[in-house]
Amino acid sequence: MRYSNYFIPTVKETPADAEVVSHQLMLRAGMVRKLAAGIYNYLPLGLRSIRKVENIVREEMNRAGAIEILMPSVVPAELWQESERWEQYGKELLRFKDRKDAQFCLGPTHEEVVTDLVRREIKSYRQMPINLYQIQSKFRDEIRPRFGLMRGREFIMKDAYSFDVDEKAADSSYDKMYQAYRRIFERCGLKFRAVEADTGSIGGSSSHEFMVLADSGEDAIVSCSACEYAANVEKAEARPIEAGEHADARALERVATPEKRTIEEVSEFLGVHAAAMIKTLVLLADNEPVVALVRGDHELNEIKLKNFLHCTELEMANDEVVTKVTGAPVGFAGPVGLTVKIVADLAVKGMKNAATGGNEKDLHLKNVNLERDFTVSQFADIRNVVHGDACPRCKDGVMEMWRGIEVGHVFKLGTKYSKALKATFLDADGKDQTIFMGCYGIGIGRTVAACIEQNNDANGIIFPLPIAPFHCIISALNIKEAPVREASELIYQQLVEAGVEVLLDDRDERPGFKFKDADLIGIPLRIVVGSKNLAEGNVELKERKSGEVSLLPIAEAVERVTVAVATALARI
């Protein structure tokens, strides 16, 4: 490709509304342009990287035995009503009507559509296992789209769905996908981790997320320093804390705490450590008030509590409800004397002589003790794991925390959708059975963004070769000079013939301008053709990542680039 005939609108200044570095660089490098909130045009460079990821995904899905199809993005409401997600999915589902007033939505995911297809066509155990996938634009009307391609409303996703005769076979399909995902992200050149995850609105029994490690990541994940355990904090299990010291219960004390509301304020005012306090939170579970207790230095994990309570809606109560439940304004809630259902975190069980709210304005209690002063309906693991917690799986490890970007997610769905949509088959005994499903997603655009998040410097993007829009750029420094032009053309032709994807910068621009652009768009290898070196028969080869420069005869430079590209692509 010749730069002068191509379309790479680079920008020197950083756009004001781009926060994270991947978004800034994708805009500056001319990879994408915004059309509306969370909706983007993919320009040539961005599209090439996206195609690279798609192709890696495609190859690995095919290798794992999955079969590519393409489903429509416009989906009739009936299917979503049949699975009952029409009501459950909420405002993220973009709904609209056609001219006949029939309801439709833009598919945010395709369990219903694929299950409908399969229930019509798959009738026998002989037709399974089967795994169907597609690479397609999805639409989710996100509350707050942000970070460019990282959280868009329209985005390109690979989604795969497996169908099996029983749970064991489904597990095996799941495992194949898990392994395929590892290969995919390794091939993309990413540093990532697979972690246990909550299943959220997709549902199902268990799942893993594939997280690209990056400080700007929206998700917090934990991993054990000693064993293989790794999980999203939403899911990460807290190891029950052993009962505290056997201190004697002291007499309950009422303490005036004027205007001291937060754990921080009260602990400072009373001179007790936050860990010796009980944090009391009032929530509404399907509109029923519930009180959650966690240790003062811990955080409530709403997802755990929600799963424990088996409710569909869980939210923090507003001031009005808090006042009604505790009899005191916000900031003075405590478990003593409450009549509503109380769920306490396991760590609260061993607490002795704790401090907590007095359910009265400007009042807190000291030396509060379980059983003597208050009772708890149920104990459960409802807090967030914190850095340094003991590992729930092994004896020796402690939990370490990371930030990650979720680029892939694999779910065991069981029979949630097949049951709702009556997707059944006849087994070897001629009996009707429900199909076991799994589903497997990869955010294609997000993978490119996550990659840039992980691979950049002050000058711009540093693409790993497998997903770089071009392998090599030839910077022809003074294109008006015949020798430079001819040598550049020669190198270009030879590289193209060798199967290297080359961008020839044949623009009539100053050298510095070309160097800045080349660095910004992140092409891994650069050959500089300048008249001085060329007089000696040499060109310069520079690696974007290391900055390593070598002066080489033309033939050798071509050879080096060809070998480097072949090596990088053959690595796995």
Added chain:
RNA sequence: CGGGGUGUAGCGCAGCCUGGCUAGCGCACCUGCCUUGGGAGCAGGGGGCCGGAGGUUCGAAUCCUCUCACCCCGACCA
């Protein structure tokens, strides 16, 4: 959805508080000269319904009302 903020040339911004002359600056763009190893220099030039609608006023980018769009924070830590 709650709070805050911003809409002025393709991009980044000033002007608005305190209304007034032709609406400015940098980058980008066009022409010419010059220059050619890290986003050069000089000269000339094009480009704006100041987000939209309504109002106040002799006069509105500027004040008021409504509206649309976008951005940020929050929507869990009482």
